[in-house]
Amino acid sequence: MGNEHQNPGTHHPANKPAHTRPAPDNKNFTAAEKIVNDYSLIAGAASVIPVPFVDYAAITAVQMKMVHSIGKIYGKSLTDHFVKSTIGSIVGGSLATATGKGIGLRIARSIPFVGGLASILVLPAMAAASTYALGKAFIIEFESGGHLMDLDASAMKATYEENYKNKLAHS
Numbered sequence: 001m002g003n004e005h006q007n008p009g010t011h012h013p014a015n016k017p018a019h020t021r022p023a024p025d026n027k028n029f030t031a032a033e034k035i036v037n038d039y040s041l042i043a044g045a046a047s048v049i050p051v052p053f054v055d056y057a058a059i060t061a062v063q064m065k066m067v068h069s070i071g072k073i074y075g076k077s078l079t080d081h082f083v084k085s086t087i088g089s090i091v092g093g094s095l096a097t098a099t100g101k102g103i104g105l106r107i108a109r110s111i112p113f114v115g116g117l118a119s120i121l122v123l124p125a126m127a128a129a130s131t132y133a134l135g136k137a138f139i140i141e142f143e144s145g146g147h148l149m150d151l152d153a154s155a156m157k158a159t160y161e162e163n164y165k166n167k168l169a170h171s
Contacts, residue, residue, distance in 0.1 A: 029143060032070050036135030039066035044128035048120055059127050063087060066135055074142040082148070089153040090137055090160050091130070125171035133163035 039062055046058035064083050071078040137156040146152065 026143070028073050029139065032073050032135070032139045032142075035066060035069045035073070036132055036139065039063070039069075039135065040128040040132040043131035044124035047123040047127035055123075055127075059131070060087075063131050063134055066131060067138055070135060070138045070142070076142065076148060078148075086151060086153070086156075087134065090134065090156045092157060125168060129164050129167035129171060132167045133160045136160070136163045 043059045043062045046062055047055050049055040049058055064080065064087070067083045067087065068078055071083075137159040140159050141151055141156050
């Protein structure tokens with residue numbers, strides 16, 4: 001049982017149900033959706049911390065707490081190491097792109113008025129969209145029967161990317 005927190009996505013049964021949107025009347029789904037929406041707002045707020053890289057640390061902490069909270073709803077006991085490595089495998093290259101844009105916006109903050117205004121409008125949307133997409137990936141994985149030993153990191157990453165783009169487009 002101690003190995004269940006290692007190497008997310010390395011063991012995946014072929015007969016696992018497809019990642020689809022769970023029924024909205026499911027109590028776990030409803031509770032998890034509320035958590036995702038609440039933590040997305042908190043992550044958006046954390047993104048405006050004016051100290052470089054402290055905002056990233058705050059957003060990461062918010063996302064980790066959110067994943068732990070979702071796990072509790074679904075009866076999953078998640079370690080910090082497991083959550084960090086799973087988030088890393090899901091967000092992967094998407095984080096590098098978002099980080100690059102975020103750093104560019106932080107540099108743009110030095111431009112009087114326009115840079116500050118642009119970063120205050122864009123960074124919260126990016127942080128909220130990323131947090132939302134991450135939460136949705138975990139909800140869909142757990143709703144489809146995912147277990148700690150066989151999380152499908154590639155499917156979760158695809159879910160993350162789709163939800164991130166959709167949420168950002170509607171922000």
